[in-house]
Amino acid sequence: MPAEIGQLLVTRRFGDEENKQITSYEAKGGxxxxxxxxxxxxxxIVDQIKASNLRGRGGAGFPTGLKWSFVPKDATDVHLVVNCDESEPGTxxxxxxxxxxxxxxxxxxIIAAHTLGAVHNYIYIRGEMMREYAVLVKAVEEAYARGYLGDRIMGTGKQACHITVHRGAGAYICGEETALLNSMEGLRGQPRLKPPFPAIKGLFGKPTVVNNVETLMNIPFIVDQGGQWFADLGVGRSGGTRTVCVSGHVEKPGIYELPMTITFRELIEDVCGGMWKGKKFKGLIPGGTSMPPLVDSELDVPVEFDALMTDERIKxxxxxxxxxxxxxxxxxxxTMAGSGGIVVFDEDTDVVALCSRIMSFYHHESCGQCTPCRxxxxxxxxxxxxxxxGKGKEGDVELLxxxxxxxxxxxxxxxxxAAAWPMMGFMTKFRAEFEAKCIIKKGAAA
Ligand SMILES: Cc1cc2nc3c(=O)[nH]c(=O)nc-3n(C[C@H](O)[C@H](O)[C@H](O)COP(=O)(O)O)c2cc1C
Ligand code: SF4
Structure with a gap:
């Protein structure tokens, strides 16, 4: 049965302060x-994850079971790293x-580490997230004290599982998985050339799986209820629910866990209380600022991963x-589902200024290794x-x-x-607004 609005998995304990304590979590079956x-x-377990159609919630939507299966069967010293860098604007x-x-x-x-044979595991959290860091450190300490983490966990007598919470310094690029691994090794936070991919050569040169926070929080539900159950909650090749963060010009911005089948129009109207102040909709960014925007005629597409890439209704x-x-x-x-950061903008928005702000961000965050990006x-x-x-030159739009x-x-x-796609998307969908600001003829001084 596809999920319904209100059917919550990963966000079901939002607002429950007690739940952060291990005793409360255990009392609910934790x-x-x-x-x-x-x-x-x-x-x-890998078979169940594959059957569940769980796709990575970090941005690319890569199938999680398939990613886990890339770790060589006879590998030793495997690491699991959780990506909690979350720096994509809107997310x-x-x-x-x-x-x-x-x-x-x-x-x-713990489940993922058992499946992958990973002993030393890490949570990489963005440096500015002090509140969340403190919560995580306390939770990890509690889990050690109860024997869920340590050298012989849960009375197995042999299985070890350790977690270290590692703070980054707050760079967007350190969310890219190989830059993250470099950062953890004390190197400059710059992405590595691939191949080799982390599943073969990752942290400290050992096979490593990097997964997003939300991706891993779905794992217990799959192991509990089965891969098919999770797949059925979703649609097509996208299993489970989708957690999105809606910001911008809606009446009720917030974090919502939704069925994969809900459309952007339903999300704005039924979940977010419509556009704010009675304004008209102009556009939205569907998955963090690196994704091309959608306009009104494209809103009847579901928030699901494949639809955003292939639906004929999206130009x-x-x-x-x-x-x-x-x-x-x-x-x-x-466009793509990306990181789930949905930014809605109204009729009064200057999209050229919006796009310009996005470009400043990516320029600032480029690590500078490759010439086309730098x-x-x-x-x-x-x-x-x-x-x-208002000082654009004739030909600027083509040049962009x-x-x-x-x-x-x-x-x-x-x-x-991440920089090129929104540039092309904004230019395509709001071209007239860009052209209107390009008033200086070729050859004339700006
Ligand atoms: C520039 C850049 C920034 C990224 N930032 C994040 C991030 O903050 N969090 C995240 O989970 N994934 C981020 N990713 C994606 C990761 O490289 C990686 O694909 C992801 O963590 C894998 O987890 P998943 O398969 O569970 O989605 C970023 C990718 C790029 C290219
Ligand atoms: S220069 Fe840009 S594209 Fe190249 S590795 Fe750095 S951030 Fe990535």
Whole structure:
């Protein structure tokens, strides 16, 4: 049965202050599923995760069971690392998830660690999240004291599972999994060239699985109720529910856990109380600022992963007028579910200024390793700023398209696309507004 509005998994204990204490969590059945998992062969758990259609909630939507199966069977010294860096603008779910239900994350980690044969495991949390860090550290200490973590956990007599909570210094790029691993090793937080992928050579050169907070918090539900049950809650190849954080010009912004089938229009109207102050809708960013925006005619698409990439109702993003952007393999870029950060903007929004602000962010956060990203984000930032100031030159819009197209697909990590895709998306969907601000003729001084 597909999930219904109000059917909550990972957010069901939001608002329950008591739940952060291990005794309260245990009283509600906490850690029983981890005990059950200890008796299950790892291959059975992987099969359940695969059957569940759980897809990574960190941004790319990669199938979790498949990712786990990439770790070589005979690997030793495997690590599990939880990505709680959460720096994508518009995204604020993971910090709340760990704040309200830290033991659910630890239980998910214990199950994942057992499945992967990982002994030393880590939670990488963004440095600014002091409140959540304190909650996590206390929860980890409680779990050690109760024997859920340690050298011989839960009376198994042999299985060890350790968790270290590691604070980052607050750089967006350290959310990229290989930059995160470098940061943990005390190196500069810059992405690594892939392959090798972390599943083969990750933290300290050992096989490593990096998963998002929300991804791992879904694991206990799958082990408890079965992969098929979880798959049935969702739709197509997207199992379970979706947790989104809605901000911007709606009456009721917030973090909502929803059925995969809900459309963006239903989300705004039925869940978020409609547009604020009776204003008209202009557009929305569907999954963090790195994703191309949607306009009104595209709102009847569900929030589910595949629909956002393939639904015919969403217009392909164009590089120049009439030429859809080719993501490779003939796939046309529409948009993506991304990190779940939905930003809604109303009719009064200056989209050129909005896009310009986004470009400043990616320019500032580029780690500088590759030329297309380092130079291209700066160039797009500069041009956007001048267009937003009403000093755009004839040809600037085409130039932005060329630069964005030159970045995408030509960089070490996906920060390049994170900057190029919204640039192309905003330009495609609001082209007239960009053109209207490009008033200086070619050759004239700005
Ligand atoms: C620039 C950049 C920033 C990222 N930031 C995050 C982040 O803050 N949190 C996160 O979970 N994933 C982030 N990711 C995605 C991670 O690289 C990785 O794919 C993810 O943590 C895997 O977990 P999942 O499979 O459970 O989604 C980022 C990726 C890029 C390219
Ligand atoms: S794409 Fe940008 S952020 Fe990523 S490695 Fe290259 S320069 Fe660094």
């Amino acid at each position: 850690y029983k599923i981890a005990r059950k998992a200890m008796l299950m062969p790892a291959s059975d 604020c779910k993971d910090r709340e998830l760990v704040y309200w239900d830290p033991h659910l994350l630890i239980e998910g980690m 392909p993003v164009e590089v120049t007028e009439g030429v859809p952007f080719d993501m490779g393999g003939g796939r046309q870029l529409r 130079e291209g984000t700066g160039w797009m930032d500069k041009i956007c700023k001048r267009i937003a100031a 398209g060329k630069i964005a197209n030159g970045i995408a697909g030509n960089t070490i990590c996906a920060l390049g696309e």
